[in-house]
Amino acid sequence: MPELPEIEIVKRSLFKMINKAKIIGIKINNKNLRYKIPNTFSNELINEKILRISRRSKYLILHLKRKLLLIHLGMSGKILLMRARDAAIFKTSFYYNVDKTSKHNHIYFTLNNGFILIYNDVRRFGFFKLFYNIDLNKIPFIKKLGPEPFSKSFNKKYFKNFIKNKIKNIKNLLMDQKFVSGLGNIYVNEILYMCKINPLKSCKNLSSGEIGQLIINTRAVLKFSISKGGSSIRDFKNTLGKTGKFQQFFHVYSMENKNCSRISCKGKIKKMFISKRSSFYCNKCQK
DNA sequence: AGGCATGTTACAGG
DNA sequence: ACCTGTAACATGCC
Numbered sequence: 001m002p003e004l005p006e007i008e009i010v011k012r013s014l015f016k017m018i019n020k021a022k023i024i025g026i027k028i029n030n031k032n033l034r035y036k037i038p039n040t041f042s043n044e045l046i047n048e049k050i051l052r053i054s055r056r057s058k059y060l061i062l063h064l065k066r067k068l069l070l071i072h073l074g075m076s077g078k079i080l081l082m083r084a085r086d087a088a089i090f091k092t093s094f095y096y097n098v099d100k101t102s103k104h105n106h107i108y109f110t111l112n113n114g115f116i117l118i119y120n121d122v123r124r125f126g127f128f129k130l131f132y133n134i135d136l137n138k139i140p141f142i143k144k145l146g147p148e149p150f151s152k153s154f155n156k157k158y159f160k161n162f163i164k165n166k167i168k169n170i171k172n173l174l175m176d177q178k179f180v181s182g183l184g185n186i187y188v189n190e191i192l193y194m195c196k197i198n199p200l201k202s203c204k205n206l207s208s209g210e211i212g213q214l215i216i217n218t219r220a221v222l223k224f225s226i227s228k229g230g231s232s233i234r235d236f237k238n239t240l241g242k243t244g245k246f247q248q249f250f251h252v253y254s255m256e257n258k259n260c261s262r263i264s265c266k267g268k269i270k271k272m273f274i275s276k277r278s279s280f281y282c283n284k285c286q287k
Numbered sequence: 288a289g290g291c292a293t294g295t296t297a298c299a300g301g
Numbered sequence: 302a303c304c305t306g307t308a309a310c311a312t313g314c315c
Binding site: 104123275276 | 304312313
Binding site: 002003006034058072073074075076123125126141177184185186187230231232233234236253278 | 291292293294295296
């Protein structure tokens with residue numbers, strides 16, 4: 001999936017284009033996402049106004065009157081915005097499965113401001129789920145999440161306290177959404193490279209300085225990626241169907257056998273698997 | 288052909 | 302109850 005920066009990019013463009021718009025039409029082509037879309041779904045959303053759009057970790061939230069629509073993009077979900085008049089021009093490829101990707105358009109929202117929102121997801125690991133009269137922080141998916149990387153509560157004291165009695169390696173720790181929420185495989189690899197820390201290093205052996213560096217670089221890497229529109233490896237597209245640019249700045253992710261990008265370092269980027277996930281690191285500066 | 292892919296969860300076993 | 306690791310979900314790409 002899209003990790004935190006990619007969701008943030010989507011959130012920003014949804015805010016710009018469809019905040020305060022009203023949902024005036026819903027069409028569902030495939031209910032079988034990660035959670036099956038109930039038959040009542042369309043009735044509950046029709047004529048609802050989008051009052052606010054927010055992000056928590058890798059989740060998008062559309063705030064409606066007394067309802068929250070929680071959206072997760074899974075591994076390959078995309079939200080596309082199209083002007084209704086353009087959709088009409090491309091009607092054949094838009095509504096019918098003539099092109100390769102449109103057969104994975106699962107949900108359409110027609111909005112009263114001239115836009116159509118399309119949910120497209122090849123692997124269907126993503127989901128749309130509606131909650132009534134509930135605080136965002138009490139939603140099952142949200143309530144177990146650790147702090148946002150940019151929040152004040154993600155600090156050295158919290159970090160040190162969390163890793164007490166833990167035997168995890170640092171890579172799996174950063175991947176743990178209960179520890180810090182929003183990071184995934186790409187960004188964890190990049191953050192550890194920035195910190196010059198080996199992904200297998202046990203979190204109980206981290207120095208206080210390294211913990212500080214991990215917090216600083218987590219924020220720096222995410223922020224820089226957001227400024228580049230997120231990363232697109234294979235799937236990620238923003239709401240206009242454009243790819244992000246952060247992948248051009250990867251130091252380690254997918255860079256197996258390349259030279260380390262630190263000029264003074266003569267190391268090579270190596271690949272290994274940690275908990276079944278590919279991990280990339282420099283064999284010299286991440287000893 | 289088979290392994291791999293930005294994620295999460297349910298489950299088994301300790 | 303907690304912790305850890307693994308398999309599964311569905312599809313496409315190399």
